[in-house]
Amino acid sequence: MGIRLVCGLISVLLGTGAWAEAGSELLPGTILKVKPSVVAVGTYMPARNPNAVFLGTGFAVGDGRKVVTNAHVVGKQLDVGHLERFAIFYRQDGNELMQEVSLGQTDSQHDLAVLTLTQGRLPALELADSTTVREGELYAFTGYPIGMVLGLYPVTHRGIVSAISPNAIPVISSKQLNFKMVKSLTTPFDVFQLDATAYPGNSGSPLYDISDAKVVGIINKVFVQGSKENAISNPSGISYAIPAEHIRKLLM
Numbered sequence: 001m002g003i004r005l006v007c008g009l010i011s012v013l014l015g016t017g018a019w020a021e022a023g024s025e026l027l028p029g030t031i032l033k034v035k036p037s038v039v040a041v042g043t044y045m046p047a048r049n050p051n052a053v054f055l056g057t058g059f060a061v062g063d064g065r066k067v068v069t070n071a072h073v074v075g076k077q078l079d080v081g082h083l084e085r086f087a088i089f090y091r092q093d094g095n096e097l098m099q100e101v102s103l104g105q106t107d108s109q110h111d112l113a114v115l116t117l118t119q120g121r122l123p124a125l126e127l128a129d130s131t132t133v134r135e136g137e138l139y140a141f142t143g144y145p146i147g148m149v150l151g152l153y154p155v156t157h158r159g160i161v162s163a164i165s166p167n168a169i170p171v172i173s174s175k176q177l178n179f180k181m182v183k184s185l186t187t188p189f190d191v192f193q194l195d196a197t198a199y200p201g202n203s204g205s206p207l208y209d210i211s212d213a214k215v216v217g218i219i220n221k222v223f224v225q226g227s228k229e230n231a232i233s234n235p236s237g238i239s240y241a242i243p244a245e246h247i248r249k250l251l252m
Helices: 002-037 179-186 244-251
Strands: 040-043 051-059 067-071 085-092 094-108 110-115 138-143 155-166 188-193 206-209 213-221 239-243
Touching: 002 051, 002 138, 002 206, 002 244, 040 155, 051 085, 051 213, 067 244, 085 110, 094 138, 094 155, 094 188, 110 244, 138 213, 188 213, 239 244
Parallel strands: none
Antiparallel strands: 040 051, 040 085, 051 067, 067 110, 085 094, 094 110, 138 155, 138 206, 155 188, 188 239, 206 213, 213 239
16 A cells, blocks of 8 residues: 555656646747737826836737736826826837827726727737636746836746635734725635736736636736835745636626
């Protein structure tokens, strides 16, 4: 019995290793397919220095004329008097491009927003059936961490879905509760918890299947230990993503 148990354990471990190795081999090609669809989301103001500011990440969906991001990324009040506009920034054929976008549908409960391109279209990513995602599966996400610091060079991270849990995180004391927390406690929905490091600029990054680039979710927050600054200097390595089923409903 002991020999069978040991052999079974070795088999499982080898299988897990092979699975991770296969993912590593597929990822480079998948990233090449994903990157043209991923943009930095921010604002543009002609008289400001710098005139462009990154707020987060987004990605093209549908017919390529719509970009999905987080509602909190585009939640700021625009300085209309100084011609501030929402815009997307991306690299295409070696050129750095900027395009103004209009804010369309928003879903504050699921932290989602849709931007519409004023001209042209981008290669769109396909949404997967996020209800089939299982804990332990390996996924990747691509976006613009730390804002403009790294320029228009999207960065990719990967990790497993470590838990599928309600978006409402328990607090130790009622003093820690705020209106947003109370609302999430009354209308909870499941989110993907990832054992991967995301940063503030990753908000809006697509979480996708390494084998086919289909999007299963959108990164929307990280677990922060202590102050906001710790999200960069001392990241927890725990991130969260909204399942793609909510994006699909918003686009209907």
